[in-house]
Amino acid sequence: MPMPHRTQMTLIKRRLVGKEGAERVRELRGILSELPNYKNGPYADIRKWVLGEIDATRSRARIVYRDSIAVRREGAAQIALVGPPNAGKSSLLHALSDVQIKIGNYAFTTLRPVPALVRIEGVLVQFVEIPGLLQGASDDHGGGRAYLGVLREADAIVYCQDATAVPDDLRSVMREVARAGIARPALLALTKCDDASSDAIERFSGAFPGLLVVATSILDDASLGRLRAAAWRLTGLIRVHVRDGGDPFALPTGSTVLDLAAAIHSELARDFAGARVWGPSARFAGQRVGRDHVVREGDTVEVLTA
Numbered sequence: 665m666p667m668p669h670r671t672q673m674t675l676i677k678r679r680l681v682g683k684e685g686a687e688r689v690r691e692l693r694g695i696l697s698e699l700p701n702y703k704n705g706p707y708a709d710i711r712k713w714v715l716g717e718i719d720a721t722r723s724r725a726r727i728v729y730r731d732s733i734a735v736r737r738e739g740a741a742q743i744a745l746v747g748p749p750n751a752g753k754s755s756l757l758h759a760l761s762d763v764q765i766k767i768g769n770y771a772f773t774t775l776r777p778v779p780a781l782v783r784i785e786g787v788l789v790q791f792v793e794i795p796g797l798l799q800g801a802s803d804d805h806g807g808g809r810a811y812l813g814v815l816r817e818a819d820a821i822v823y824c825q826d827a828t829a830v831p832d833d834l835r836s837v838m839r840e841v842a843r844a845g846i847a848r849p850a851l852l853a854l855t856k857c858d859d860a861s862s863d864a865i866e867r868f869s870g871a872f873p874g875l876l877v878v879a880t881s882i883l884d885d886a887s888l889g890r891l892r893a894a895a896w897r898l899t900g901l902i903r904v905h906v907r908d909g910g911d912p913f914a915l916p917t918g919s920t921v922l923d924l925a926a927a928i929h930s931e932l933a934r935d936f937a938g939a940r941v942w943g944p945s946a947r948f949a950g951q952r953v954g955r956d957h958v959v960r961e962g963d964t965v966e967v968l969t970a
């Protein structure tokens with residue numbers, strides 16, 4: 665004689681605890697085969713529920729797959745490296761940071777977004793290589809929509825263009841980004857400049873008017889320093905040092921000394937009794953200021969407590 669359906673339901677749910685994906689589907693199938701095959705009544709309802717769970721589990725599995733494309737955010741800001749295949753994105757990411765990244769002289773070496781932390785004057789910023797976006801990405805051509813999803817999370821975009829190539833591919837990449845409704849502060853990193861003719865900057869400034877062009881080569885450290893600095897300015901953050909402190913704090917432009925105190929420690933904000941400031945926002949070194957004083961990039965601040 666069949667169990668009361670309520671008990672049956674509890675047992676079924678218990679069997680599913682902690683099971684996801686293929687394992688959960690297998691268990692659900694097993695449950696289905698054990699259920700009395702009534703066309704109506706509570707058992708028919710349970711059957712329907714189990715079938716619905718199989719469907720739901722399958723679509724969850726698809727979501728899990730898409731999530732695995734997602735990048736866990738780290739650092740003060742996230743900057744996406746975007747450009748056509750073979751533009752030199754991985755090389756740039758590798759040269760800017762210390763991670764080991766697959767690099768190849770053929771298109772689509774990178775098939776998943778690759779994050780790496782880059783230190784810019786004491787502040788860690790996350791750079792993410794977006795695999796070469798294809799034409800039609802916003803229609804999910806080549807799984808491009810997931811990449812656009814990652815891009816949507818970024819605070820800024822560094823477009824990458826091979827200085828020895830023509831601008832057409834980057835143009836179509838930019839079109840896809842615009843079609844997806846993504847607009848971010850951006851610049852153009854002109855890559856492989858060691859290999860390019862001297863008029864490259866001029867040519868690409870002309871091809872992409874309104875976009876700051878930074879000439880780069882992974883063989884030229886000074887060019888990488890300029891790229892780091894220019895990329896930092898895209899984030900809209902400022903660096904503020906704490907007197908006798910270590911690494912600077914990254915704060916949104918327009919932050920006050922009280923915001924800085926809160927960023928250091930919530931107790932420091934609670935006991936705040938003023939501050940002393942050195943640097944660009946101070947009228948003189950060590951100026952005494954109140955809580956609403958707006959700090960600026962490069963300031964050094966000492967927070968005073970009651």
Ligand SMILES: Nc1nc2c(ncn2[C@@H]2O[C@H](COP(=O)(O)OP(=O)(O)OP(=O)(O)O)[C@@H](O)[C@H]2O)c(=O)[nH]1
Pocket residue numbers: 748749750751752753754755756766767768769770771772773774775795796855856857858859880881882883
């Ligand atoms: N001469 C020179 N070659 C470079 C430079 N940067 C990258 N390359 C070369 O360009 C080729 C492509 O580099 P990748 O960094 O793999 O390019 P990517 O944009 O990541 O390519 P995909 O991931 O395949 O889209 C490689 O052969 C690199 O060695 C550079 O600054 N100078």
Ligand SMILES: [Mg+2]
Pocket residue numbers: 753754755766767773774793
């Ligand atoms: Mg790559």
